[in-house]
Amino acid sequence: MKSSSRTVQKEATRAAILQSALLVFSERGFDGSSTRDIAAHAGVHHALIKYHFGSKDTLWRAAVTFLFERQAAEMSFDIPPGKLHTRQQRRDYARQVLRHYVLYCARHPEHARLMMQESLRDSERLQWATDTFIAGIARGSERFVRMLQREGVLPDVSVPALVYIIVGAAQPFYTLAPEVRRVWGIDPGDDAVIAAHIDALLAVLVR
Amino acid sequence: MKSSSRTVQKEATRAAILQSALLVFSERGFDGSSTRDIAAHAGVHHALIKYHFGSKDTLWRAAVTFLFERQAAEMSFDIPPGKLHTRQQRRDYARQVLRHYVLYCARHPEHARLMMQESLRDSERLQWATDTFIAGIARGSERFVRMLQREGVLPDVSVPALVYIIVGAAQPFYTLAPEVRRVWGIDPGDDAVIAAHIDALLAVLVR
DNA sequence: ATTTTCATTATACATACGGCTAATGAAATT
DNA sequence: AATTTCATTAGCCGTATGTATAATGAAAAT
Incomplete structure (x- = not known):
């Protein structure tokens, strides 16, 4: 060293x-x-x-690697084993995961911004990113969604569609922050605005 | 002529x-x-x-003008006057508007792609687009959301957050189609996949 | 004290860019 | 048939780009 x-x-x-x-x-x-x-x-x-x-x-590639390693360090979609017995526990766990994900999006909007830019068209870079990082995350989020479907927290509809609905409900408010500021006169960087967004997202998604 | x-x-x-x-x-x-x-x-x-x-x-600017004029011609968030008397009528109207919006996103993914690129950072182009087109659409979508809130269709939470949750639930599945194809092995251009996405979106948003 | 290492800088190169002017040639006008 | 119009092309300009190589000089090793 x-x-x-x-x-x-x-x-x-x-x-x-x-x-x-x-x-x-x-x-x-x-x-x-x-x-x-x-x-x-x-x-x-x-x-x-x-x-x-x-x-x-x-x-x-180094920048993308940094982003996904930080994400892995700061949050996880994985289901903690043997802790979720009751329906209420699983609902609370869903809320907690979604809250952490929104907070991650709010704290690090450059992550979704950078990946969005690359996912708009097919390329070797997108192929590398999906093979290296996104495919694994997708599998984790699929397990997460299926668990919530079994519990009746999410409706029993197309899983890929649900995943993009959840991610889309969480990310754009922060990736498109410049537009939000201009059009709505609020700042998605404010803690109060973030809290309101989390409330809205949980009210819509978790029933 | x-x-x-x-x-x-x-x-x-x-x-x-x-x-x-x-x-x-x-x-x-x-x-x-x-x-x-x-x-x-x-x-x-x-x-x-x-x-x-x-x-x-x-x-x-000409390209952006084309996009928003086509959007105005193909769909509207506006509320048809004197037609929505019962709660069921308003729920059906909400479903119809959301379905049309998703279909628009599916048919013309380049619209959201182009605007997303520009909304990631502040610029004179973003200012022009918000002043000329987006602000007006935002006002229309705000009226739409408030009506659904009065009817109990949408929860009584932050309106800007709800708007971006709805838009985010509809757009990314199509703007990020190259990623969806690689990661999930499905094509958001397929009619059956679009129908499944609409079902999922309505199941989550309209209650 | 001298030499070696190596992080940083200076510079060069071929290509690509946005914007512009002049040339072209076929359609429209006379 | 002769002339004018004008949509299109050819080509240049200054600048910016990604990459490569040589030069620099201070820290590290001898």
Whole structure:
């Protein structure tokens, strides 16, 4: 574990580039983002992107990896074993998971923004992201939805449709925050607004 | 009303560029789209974009105008006067409006794709789109939601949150169709899949 | 003290971009 | 038939892009 002053500075530079890439990629998409913009926003020379990440494509993959690893660390759709006996317990668990998911979307809107940009059209990047991260998450969310269907919390309809209804009910309020601010005059970054959105989402989805 | 062969061809060229712009802008965003790509996809020289639309920015505005005018022609959130007397009539009306909205999203996924790209960050383009089109639609959808709340069809929670929950439940299944195909192995373009999504959405939203 | 390492910078290159002017040539007008 | 109109194309300009290589200089190793 080296921690010389040079190594520390190197890691700081790498992290600054990654954070800058998250912001720029999520707002402009892969094709609309320039490595020079990302470097300038991070306050470093643009050649450092090749040095630290190899290429624009590799930098994008590193950014996506960061997003999904953070998501895995901060929240989970998985069902805790042997804890959910009564119907009320499962309803409360559903509410808790959905609340955490909305809070994740509110705290890190760049995650859904970046992935949305890439899911609008098919590409090698989308294929890589689905194979590496999204397919597994989809399986987890499928189990989650099926459990709630068995409990009568969610209606017995198409599972993929339900998953996208839930995700769509949670994400756009934060990914489209600039539009929300302009059109409705409220800020999806405010805690009170987030709380109201969670209340609305749970009132609609969990019965 | 001129309709000489030259005028007809000119309008055909203009229309081809506009349709190509819809596709490219919706998939790559404004910054990620190049006027040369749009022209090549329409099968014309790139200088024709300046001739017919003035600039890339004006072409984008023309594309957005086309989308919202088509939406206004194909569907409406407005409440038909003096027709909704009983609670059941209003529930049926709600179902009908939501069904039409989902069908619009399914038929024209490029609309939501293009606007989503632009709503991820604040810009003069977003300001123009909200002032010109979205604010009015938001007012209509607000009236629609408040009516359903008075009828007990929708819960009495934050109206902006409800609007984005409804829109989010309807759009992403089609805007993110490439991801849906890869992850779930189903095609949101299929009529049967659309019907299942409508069933799911109505089961969740209309009670 | 000298040499080596290596994170960072400077610079170059081929390509692509948006915007513009001039040229073209067929349709429309005279 | 001769002339004008104008939708379309050819081509240039300055700039921006992704990537590659060489130069730099301070920290680390000797």
